[in-house]
Structure formats: C-alpha cells, structure tokens
Amino acid sequence: MHSGKSVSVHFSPADADTGIVFHLLADGGVTEIRALHSEVGSTDLSTVLGDPAGAHVATVEHLMATLFGLGIDNVAIEIDGSEVPILDGSAALFVDAFEHAGIERLAARRRYIRVLKPVRIEAGGSWAEFRPHDGTRFEVEIDFDSPAIGRQSLAIELDPERFRDVARARTFGFMKDVERLWAAGFALGSSLENSVVIGDDHRIINMEGLRWPDEFVRHKTLDAMGDLALAGARFIGCFRSYRGGHKLNAAALRRLLADSSAYQIVDTSRRERSRAAEVSAVAGPLHAPSVR
Numbered sequence: 212m213h214s215g216k217s218v219s220v221h222f223s224p225a226d227a228d229t230g231i232v233f234h235l236l237a238d239g240g241v242t243e244i245r246a247l248h249s250e251v252g253s254t255d256l257s258t259v260l261g262d263p264a265g266a267h268v269a270t271v272e273h274l275m276a277t278l279f280g281l282g283i284d285n286v287a288i289e290i291d292g293s294e295v296p297i298l299d300g301s302a303a304l305f306v307d308a309f310e311h312a313g314i315e316r317l318a319a320r321r322r323y324i325r326v327l328k329p330v331r332i333e334a335g336g337s338w339a340e341f342r343p344h345d346g347t348r349f350e351v352e353i354d355f356d357s358p359a360i361g362r363q364s365l366a367i368e369l370d371p372e373r374f375r376d377v378a379r380a381r382t383f384g385f386m387k388d389v390e391r392l393w394a395a396g397f398a399l400g401s402s403l404e405n406s407v408v409i410g411d412d413h414r415i416i417n418m419e420g421l422r423w424p425d426e427f428v429r430h431k432t433l434d435a436m437g438d439l440a441l442a443g444a445r446f447i448g449c450f451r452s453y454r455g456g457h458k459l460n461a462a463a464l465r466r467l468l469a470d471s472s473a474y475q476i477v478d479t480s481r482r483e484r485s486r487a488a489e490v491s492a493v494a495g496p497l498h499a500p501s502v503r
C-alpha cells in the first residue's frame with residue numbers, strides 16, 4: 212500500500228503459547244517482531260510494528276484482524292518486505308488462505324483479558340472505551356463530513372461467522388488525501404484495486420461501487436479488531452469507539468492494560484462451544500499479555 216513494492220508472506224503453524232510472530236527477512240538475516248502492542252512503532256497511516264526507522268513491518272491491521280476473527284492465536288509469519296500486502300484492501304484473501312490451509316485446535320487453554328470496569332479515552336471529538344461484557348463485542352461509529360460516508364454505526368458480537376460481515380470491507384480514502392500522500396511518497400501502491408476512493412464531488416470513484424452501503428464502518432471495525440488483536444490475548448468485553456482510528460485504538464488498549472484493576476487474565480477450555488462455560492482466573496502475573 213505505502214511502499215508500492217512487491218512482497219511475499221509465508222505462514223507456518225506454531226506451537227501453543229508462541230503467539231503471533233513476524234520473521235522479517237532482510238539482507239540475509241532474520242529479525243523477529245512479536246505482534247504485541249508493546250511493539251507498535253507508529254500508527255500514523257497504518258499500524259506499524261517495530262522501529263519505523265529500522266526493522267519494522269507496516270500495515271499489519273487487516274492480517275491481525277483476520278487472526279483475531281478466525282481465532283488463530285499461534286502462527287509464524289515470514290515476510291520478505293517491510294509491509295504486509297494490502298491485497299484488495301480487505302481481509303478477504305487472508306480469510307480464504309487460512310480457511311484453505313485449515314486451522315488446528317491445540318490442547319492448550321486459551322487465555323483472555325476480561326474487562327472488569329469501564330476504561331475510556333478521549334481525543335478531540337473522538338473517544339474509545341472498553342466495557343465489561345460477556346462475550347467479545349465491537350460497537351463502532353463513524354461520522355464523516357462527506358455525504359458519501361456520513362454517520363454509520365455497527366455493533367457486532369464476534370464469532371468466526373460474524374467476522375465475514377466485516378472481513379470483505381475495504382480500505383477507503385479521499386482522492387484529495389491520496390494525492391497528498393502520493394506527493395509525500397506514501398500510498399504508492401494505492402489504487403482502485405485496493406481502496407474505495409471518494410472523489411472531490413463526494414462520489415465513489417470505483418466503477419464497481421461499494422460491497423455494502425455501510426462498507427466504511429465495517430472497515431473501521433475490521434481495523435479496530437486488528438489493532439486490539441495486539442493485546443496478546445483476546446478480550447472478553449465490549450469495545451466502543453466514536454470517530455476512532457489506529458491511534459485511538461492503540462491508546463485505548465494501552466490505557467486498559469496500564470490499569471491492573473480494569474482487567475483480569477482468565478482462561479477457559481470450551482468457551483467457543485458454550486457461552487456459559489465457566490471462566491477461571493489464572494494465577495500469575497497480570498502483565499502476562501505484554502510479555503507473551
């Protein structure tokens with residue numbers, strides 16, 4: 212998307228408790244970067260893991276959202292460039308690839324971050340918050356001046372089936388911003404093949420139009436899933452945001468994890484099969500998600 216360079220990505224199975232680890236191949240060496248919030252180096256145009264001036268991997272959000280949405284906790288990702296390919300601007304091709312390869316259930320118990328009390332962050336006219344909730348829920352609202360988007364909201368209780376409702380939603384942008392980014396040397400791979408573009412006349416430039424009338428808020432929800440997937444464990448709670456983005460998502464996650472009274476690490480072996488499955492507190496350090 213931003214470098215305009217071609218890149219190969221190879222996914223390999225990983226053992227329980229490995230987490231999601233990028234292996235960056237460059238100059239004959241390999242740099243490992245864990246997909247954790249503590250590794251976020253920038254959220255300016257996309258979510259970047261690592262040092263933006265050194266070894267890093269950019270635009271991880273749609274891939275991370277796919278892993279979160281499909282319930283994949285452990286995978287090794289080999290990549291020979293510094294940016295995850297944008298593909299068609301959505302998570303659709305990642306979903307197809309993982310479903311084609313198959314997903315194996317491991318014997319280990321999955322750990323969760325259970326939200327115990329509301330945690331909120333505000334910035335300008337935007338806000339984001341976590342609230343206690345029995346399940347993993349997203350309530351995302353956007354509000355753009357452009358009548359092409361306007362005000363849209365989406366509430367989704369996450370499971371692999373519902374994930375399809377957001378997985379195919381594409382990245383979007385305004386023509387005037389794309390031109391500015393091009394001039395600054397960014398968005399070099401951006402095109403109508405991988406972005407919904409809104410023209411100066413507030414019309415959608417893409418010939419094929421939108422995949423859903425509310426594709427924009429669906430995509431923002433996908434982005435939020437990808438950013439929160441960097442917690443190191445999935446959360447049990449409701450994430451809500453208004454006019455959010457990568458920066459606000461990352462800040463909300465940092466604030467939640469900085470307050471040890473706001474969450475608890477729990478695990479359960481059969482959560483997916485039964486919502487009523489008991490969730491037990493895990494003995495151990497509360498900062499566990501950030502060191503996995």
Ligand SMILES: [Zn+2]
Pocket residue numbers: 272273382430434
């Ligand atoms: Zn996105």
